[in-house]
Amino acid sequence: MQKRELQSSAAADRLCRSAYCEKHGDYVEAGRKVFGRVIWFGCAKCQEEERKRQEMLQKLEEARGHAWSYRLLFGEWLPKAFDFPLENFEVLDAAMGDAYCAAEEYVRNFYRYRSEGRGLFLTGTAGTGKTKLACAVLKSLFPDVVGCYVTLSDLGDRVRQTWRSLSGESAPFTEAQLLNAVYRAPLLVLDEIGTIAKPQDGELLFKVINTRYSNLLPTIGISNLSLKELCSLYSERLSRRMEERNQTIVFDWTPWQERKKQNENGFSSGR
Numbered sequence: 071m072q073k074r075e076l077q078s079s080a081a082a083d084r085l086c087r088s089a090y091c092e093k094h095g096d097y098v099e100a101g102r103k104v105f106g107r108v109i110w111f112g113c114a115k116c117q118e119e120e121r122k123r124q125e126m127l128q129k130l131e132e133a134r135g136h137a138w139s140y141r142l143l144f145g146e147w148l149p150k151a152f153d154f155p156l157e158n159f160e161v162l163d164a165a166m167g168d169a170y171c172a173a174e175e176y177v178r179n180f181y182r183y184r185s186e187g188r189g190l191f192l193t194g195t196a197g198t199g200k201t202k203l204a205c206a207v208l209k210s211l212f213p214d215v216v217g218c219y220v221t222l223s224d225l226g227d228r229v230r231q232t233w234r235s236l237s238g239e240s241a242p243f244t245e246a247q248l249l250n251a252v253y254r255a256p257l258l259v260l261d262e263i264g265t266i267a268k269p270q271d272g273e274l275l276f277k278v279i280n281t282r283y284s285n286l287l288p289t290i291g292i293s294n295l296s297l298k299e300l301c302s303l304y305s306e307r308l309s310r311r312m313e314e315r316n317q318t319i320v321f322d323w324t325p326w327q328e329r330k331k332q333n334e335n336g337f338s339s340g341r
């Protein structure tokens with residue numbers, strides 16, 4: 071009985087009236103009577119838009135925080151020259167178009183690929199835009215996903231820097247922090263695999279690739295070498311891991327700068 075009275079008095083307190091929003095036009099405004107005072111709630115559409123804006127700002131702030139933590143560990147979130155979204159990747163012929171489309175499709179379906187631990191392997195000639203395309207994938211996923219970019223040799227150097235710090239010099243990060251970042255990033259771009267082949271980096275490379283493989287986390291690996299060449303440089307277990315869940319994109323066209331020069335000199339584009 072008491073409950074029904076409470077309900078009916080709450081219903082009686084509900085008000086509505088016709089109102090006008092400069093942005094959304096005519097609407098029915100809800101209100102409520104509270105102990106003799108009347109409160110009008112305003113335009114529901116405006117409030118929904120404001121809530122979404124606040125959510126976006128919060129997401130952006132969190133994403134900037136993640137990017138900042140990578141910057142503390144690796145110097146920059148993305149190298150400055152590659153801090154561009156996919157739209158900036160120019161497509162000059164069908165083969166470049168295929169590479170671009172594969173990257174675009176990867177971004178569009180990232181959540182599915184991520185749940186399957188699927189990544190990409192970009193291989194081919196130096197100067198053809200592999201780093202450019204991989205960084206563009208990271209940039210295009212931001213702020214929904216904040217991936218991590220590092221070259222294998224830089225990662226190795228930084229890890230070794232923390233060892234030296236034990237004997238006096240201090241590095242602003244620990245080995246565990248560096249490894250955690252590359253083990254756990256929602257997407258890792260590991261660049262220049264096999265470019266400066268330091269034997270110590272082979273073990274590190276396998277640890278990173280294998281840990282992420284085991285945890286179903288996607289990696290974009292980049293190398294001037296093919297999987298077969300990586301197999302003989304490092305090991306078969308590594309190239310197997312890299313092959314299994316990654317789509318290979320081959321960059322076999324003329325390097326970008328050469329191509330530009332050719333175009334400036336009046337040649338038609340060359341492969």
Ligand SMILES: Nc1ncnc2c1ncn2[C@@H]1O[C@H](COP(=O)(O)OP(=O)(O)O)[C@@H](O)[C@H]1O
Nearest residue numbers: 158159160161195196197198199200201202326
């Ligand atoms: N498709 C492209 N559109 C615009 N610039 C490109 C493209 N491909 C390469 N470049 C430019 O050419 C240079 C070499 O590209 P990079 O990504 O470093 O090649 P890779 O990693 O394959 O060695 C960079 O300055 C890059 O910005």
Ligand SMILES: [Mg+2]
Nearest residue numbers: 200201202261
């Ligand atoms: Mg590169």
Ligand SMILES: [Zn+2]
Nearest residue numbers: 091094113116
């Ligand atoms: Zn409104």
